[in-house]
Amino acid sequence: MITASLIARADEQLYTLQPSITPELAVAGQYTVGVQTLKVTHEKQLDTQTFTSQKDRPLTLEVWYPADAQAANTPTATYENVTRLHKPFSLVGKAHRDASPQASGQFPLVVLSHGYTGYRTIMFYLGEHLASHGYVVVGIDHTDSTTGDVDFVNSGFSGFPSTLINRARDQQFVLDYFSQDSSNIAKIADTKDAAVIGYSMGGFGAINTIGACYDFNQAGLQRLGFPEEAAKQLVPVFNSCNAGRESVDPRWKAMIAYAPWGGETSVHDAKSMANITVPSLYVSGDQDDVSGYENGVKKLFEQTGSDNKYLMVYENARHNIAPHPAPKVAYETDADLGHYIEPSWDNEQLNRVNMHMSLAFLECFVKSDQSKCAYLPTRDNATQVKDSDGKLSEAWPGFADRWATGIRFYHGANAK
Incomplete structure (x- = not known):
């Protein structure tokens, strides 16, 4: 069976066909999806220009949610953004802009957090997909850390201090905001059962949000480019636990970290990592040249104390395992294309496996749906291979036979 395209690009098709080999749970769910853009303010946050005062922190949010079924008769949404080199592009999604949300129901809140540099819709395929299955998904534009904020050519790390300080705090703020808001979307958002999904620096923050403490020292900050005296003064500023809270917010029920940064530089305190209890899924390429694998993402996975921890590894993939496929304009320069493309993988297939x-x-x-737990491989190194008798091993649950390859999966502490 061949189904319709997942996503279309404004100037051409972004995803062309969804073949029958698509993993089972990558097919859209029962809900029509709406999307709205919100402007919110996190008041009295640390000014990361001076580090001595506070100022209000504006955030732009993209919110996907189960919509009224009649929304299917309205046009689909366009997502506009810029590349790292500030070249504009538009993508057409499957969600319906400003559609009325479902009138009733409770749908778990999921926070979606981009990397450095990125934007709130860089994983819009995942936001739309989860919403179609009954989630309210909130993508964050992390102020100072987006492709629009940062001059990648002339001052590529200008927003990095803000990223280190605010990534987890932004994630926690979104959960708090929707638990207090009175909008129609907030009314159907279940903030008592929430999850955070982060890519790269979003994953770095997500680990802190669910319980890790940062352990920046002066030498580490200097390696990141801070002058000696500034690094010395900023150590206590950067170090915090639980997104700046006294304890982990118990509403966080799950965390997914795609290519999370921080393992190679040991910025997450190992003792606090061992105390994490939130179910955690790490996803990495085994050739990740930004976050690292052996001493990077794999290390973070191994340090995590949760009884329910998983690691999914894309063989021969580097860092770009989570973004939507590159827009047409990104192909004009290596600097932009390198923000999206994977040399050994088709990004469309990566997106579908991620979904x-x-x-x-x-x-x-x-949601505590035990039938869906069965889709998580229970044997380590579960890529499909030919056995000594010449037969293929069993495919992953939900994957077509002969297509469960190129991906390793680990449950527990035995990643090799």
């Missing part, structure tokens, strides 16, 4: 496994994980640990 499948993210949904399985959230359904299992946020």
Whole structure:
């Protein structure tokens, strides 16, 4: 069976066909999806220009949610953004702009957090997909850290201090905001059962949000480019636990970290990592040249104390395992294309596997749907291979036979 395209690009098709080999849980759910853009303010946050005062922190949010079924008769949304080199592009999604949300129901809140540099819709395929299966998903434009904020050519790390300080705090703020808001979307958002999904620096923050403490020292900050005296003064500023809270917010029921940064530089305190209890899924390429694998993402996975921890590894993939496929304009320069493309993988296939496994994980640990837990491989190194008798090993649950390849999966502490 061949189904319709997942996403279309404004100037051409972004995803062309969804073939029958698509993992089972990557197929859209029962809900029509709406999307709205919100402007919110996190008041009295640390001014990361001076580090001595406070100022209000504006945030732009993209919110996907189960919509009124009649929304299907309205046009689909366009997502506009810029590349790292500030070249504008538009993508057409499957969601319906400003559609009325479902009149009733409770749908778990999922926070979606981009990397440095990125934007709130860089994983819009995942936001739309989860919403179609009954989640309210909130993508954050992390102020100072987006492609629009940062002059990648002339001052590529200008927003990095803000990223280190605010990534987890932004995630926690979104959960708090929707628990207090009175909008029609907030009324159907279940903030008592929430999850956070982060990519790269979003994953760095997500680990802190669910319980890790930062352990920046002066030498580490200097390696990141801070002058000696500034690094010395900023150590206590940067170090915090639980997104700046005294303890982990118990509403966080699951965490997914795609290519999270920080393992190679040991910025997460190992003792606090061992105390994490939130179910955690790490996703990495085994050739990640930004966050690292052996001493990076794999290390973070191994340090995590949760009884329910998983690691999914894309063989021969580097860092770009989570973004939507590159828009046409990104192909004009290596600097932009390198923000999206994977040399050994088709990004469309990566997106579909991400959709499948993210949904399985959230359904299992946020909605407590035991039938979906069965989609999480239980044997380590579960890539499909030919056995000594010449027969293929069993495919992953939800994957077509012969197509469960190129991906390794680990449950527990035995990643090799």
